[in-house]
Structures are given as structure tokens and as C-alpha cells.
Amino acid sequence: MGKVAILMSSYNGEQYIVEQINSLQKQTFKDWHLYIRDDGSKDKTKVIAKKICKEDPRITLIDDGENLRPAKSFLRLINEVVADYYFFCDQDDYWLKDKLQVMIDDIERYDNSIPQVVYCNLKCVDQNMVPRKYGFDELIGKISGYNRFIGNDMPGCVMLFNKATRDLAVQYKPNYDDITMHDWWIALIAQVFGQVHFVNQRLVYYRQHGDNTVGAGKSGNVIKKLFQKDLIKKQKRLVRQSFSQDMAFRKTFYSVLPSEEKRILDDMRRCLDSSIFYRFKFVTGYNFKQMSSIRTFAYDWTFIFMLKSSLKAKM
Structure with missing residues (x-):
């Protein structure tokens, strides 16, 4: 087992970030390090993160003062953090306690000398963690092959990727302004140069609220x-x-x-x-x-x- 890095980009997340980090600390797999890059929060997010960092040495806050927006912020983390396995983590979700272990066990079945992405399913919930019907959680796992050129069925919170994937993303740098989202870009790299695998287990509560940067869309038929x-x-x-x-x-x-x-x-x-x-x-x-x-x-x-x-x- 190599180094496991969890990458979080935070922005004005004071309402939910503690609950999300608590869900990481409750994971059955314990040997991880969380890197929080604050993207210019104007609320108490950084104060909360600094306090948690003092309490848990597995957590590091990166505060460079820039506001990059999610895609560029996560991509900067990819460039700065070297590990064997990477998880993207949103500040407002909640991870089931076996998410890390299930996904790591799966990715270690494959050839990690080439790019590998493993992604799981999720469950949409409202801001109070009550399950809601958005339909999006029925669409995860529905895209494969070069269909990924026109669509993405894996938000970052369901993804695990290896160092070979990360290294390609770092070695071949695009104009980041042309990237729609960091998770889609990573999915494309693995699809074209490696492999993508779906674990059909709902391991994330995907919280929907008024401040989502990217969400599950509108509910309804x-x-x-x-x-x-x-x-x-x-x-x-x-x-x-x-x-x-x-x-x-x-x-x-x-x-x-x-x-x-x-x-x-x-x-x-x-x-x-x-x-x-x-x-x-x-x-x-x-x-x-x-x-x-x-x-x-x-x-x-x-x-x-x-x-x-x-x-x-x-x-």
C-alpha cells in the first residue's frame, strides 16, 4: 500500500466542512493525508481548517490567497501533491465509512503502471442529509469508452485515480481555461491512456443545496x-x-x-x-x-x- 492523498478545495464552506472531515476521520482505512487548498474563502472556513489541522496531523491546509475556482484549484493540488493514490473530496458531502477501503481494494486489483480510475456510485441528499430524488444518482456508471468525450458521469467526489494518471496530467499541461472540470479531465486521461472501472456501491452522500458549484440538476421526472x-x-x-x-x-x-x-x-x-x-x-x-x-x-x-x-x- 502506497501513500493515499485526499484533495479538497474549500470555498466558504463553514456550514458543512466539519461534517465532511469527520466522515473522513471515521473511515475504516486510516492511513491517508488530507490536503485542503482554500480558494479564497471569506467566511470562517480557514479558521475551522486551521483548528482541525492542529488536532489531526494527517490534515494540511494550503492557503496561498488565490481564488482559482474549483477546476484550477484541484488541478493545482494535483501538481503540488505527490502520492500513489488520489481522491477528490468536496467540502460539503459525506463519505460512508468504508469508501476508502472499498475503492483502494478495487484499484489494487489492476495494473497501476498505467493510468487507472475507479469510481463509485452516490446517493443524492438535501442539505440536511435527507435522501432526495434527483435522478442523477441513477446515471452514474452509464458512460464508457469514447462517449466520455461528450459527457461525464463521475463527479470528483466518487473518483480514485493512481499516480500514473496524475503524472500524465502534470507532464502534459493544457490551457486550464479550456478545461470544463478537473474530474472530467482526469477521467479522459484514464479512458484514453489507461482504464476506468465502476464500483456500483453508493459510498458518498452527495449533498445538494443552494451553494453547490456543480450539482445533480433539478429534481423531477x-x-x-x-x-x-x-x-x-x-x-x-x-x-x-x-x-x-x-x-x-x-x-x-x-x-x-x-x-x-x-x-x-x-x-x-x-x-x-x-x-x-x-x-x-x-x-x-x-x-x-x-x-x-x-x-x-x-x-x-x-x-x-x-x-x-x-x-x-x-x-
Whole structure:
């Protein structure tokens, strides 16, 4: 067993951070180190974190004063912390006591000389830890293969990745402004250059509240979600974010990309300057799938008919 690092980016998290850290301290697996990088909190988060650091030597606070936003903040932690295994950790969730042990046991079954990601399932809860039906927790584990170029079914809190994954992320640095989220970027690295494995156990309570940076979306049935007034806006944002990130991935790793992924990303790049007919052939030819059939239809429609306007949109 090597060094296990838990990476947390905190921002104005005074309401929930103690409960989350307590859930880490209650883990059956004890040999870990938590690195908290505060992203410029204006509440009592840093005061709370400093107190906990004094009480538990396994916890380190990094306070450099910069506000980077979540993706860049987590990526900075990846660059600064060297370990054998890495967990992303949000400040407002709650981990079941066997999360670390279950996931470490799983990843150690594989060849860790290559990039490996293991991710688990989760349970959506409200701010008081009461289970709620958002639908998102039924979508984890639904994406595989190069479908990860257009969608991500693993928020950071469910992920474990190894040093080989981290080393590629550090060695080949993109323009971080083009990365949608740190977790999606890491998932892509493992998918293209290594392996991704799903553990279908709900090991995280994924707390939903008004201050979530990224959440599970709105509750309600499929029909209600389909007719949301801002559905097109959301799809255009997703197309813009995924396309920009894919082009950043292509540029960053082009010299080492496997031939199949290089061909996919080259064909995707041509979509920008090609006709609707070409984009239709691209989408149907690769048969990309999102986490559900409705999400797939909405994404395909937006990509085919609104790619250029999506990229120009400021959302």
C-alpha cells in the first residue's frame, strides 16, 4: 500500500466542512493525508481548517490567497501533491465509512503502471442529509469508452485515480481555461491512456443545496426536465464546454494519442468548419451516447444544428 492523498478545495464552506472531515476521520482505512487548498474563502472556513489541522496531523491546509475556482484549484493540488493514490473530496458531502477501503481494494486489483480510475456510485441528499430524488444518482456508471468525450458521469467526489494518471496530467499541461472540470479531465486521461472501472456501491452522500458549484440538476421526472425553459441554453453550454475541452485534450496530448482517439478528435475538429450534413454523419457514425437517451438526443441535436452558435455563446 502506497501513500493515499485526499484533495479538497474549500470555498466558504463553514456550514458543512466539519461534517465532511469527520466522515473522513471515521473511515475504516486510516492511513491517508488530507490536503485542503482554500480558494479564497471569506467566511470562517480557514479558521475551522486551521483548528482541525492542529488536532489531526494527517490534515494540511494550503492557503496561498488565490481564488482559482474549483477546476484550477484541484488541478493545482494535483501538481503540488505527490502520492500513489488520489481522491477528490468536496467540502460539503459525506463519505460512508468504508469508501476508502472499498475503492483502494478495487484499484489494487489492476495494473497501476498505467493510468487507472475507479469510481463509485452516490446517493443524492438535501442539505440536511435527507435522501432526495434527483435522478442523477441513477446515471452514474452509464458512460464508457469514447462517449466520455461528450459527457461525464463521475463527479470528483466518487473518483480514485493512481499516480500514473496524475503524472500524465502534470507532464502534459493544457490551457486550464479550456478545461470544463478537473474530474472530467482526469477521467479522459484514464479512458484514453489507461482504464476506468465502476464500483456500483453508493459510498458518498452527495449533498445538494443552494451553494453547490456543480450539482445533480433539478429534481423531477424526465418530461418535466425535457421541457425546462432553459434546456437549449444548458445544451449549448454543454456542447461548448465539451467541444472546447476535447480540442484542448487533442492539442495537449496529440503527440502521444492512440490512433483511434486521434482520428475521433480530428474528425470532431473538422465539424467546426463543415456542414450540418458532415456533423450529422459524425454524430451518427460514432454513435455517441450520453447518460440517457433524452440527453443523447438533446446533445446530438444541439451539436449538429447549433455547434457554431454554442461556441460563440457567452454563458
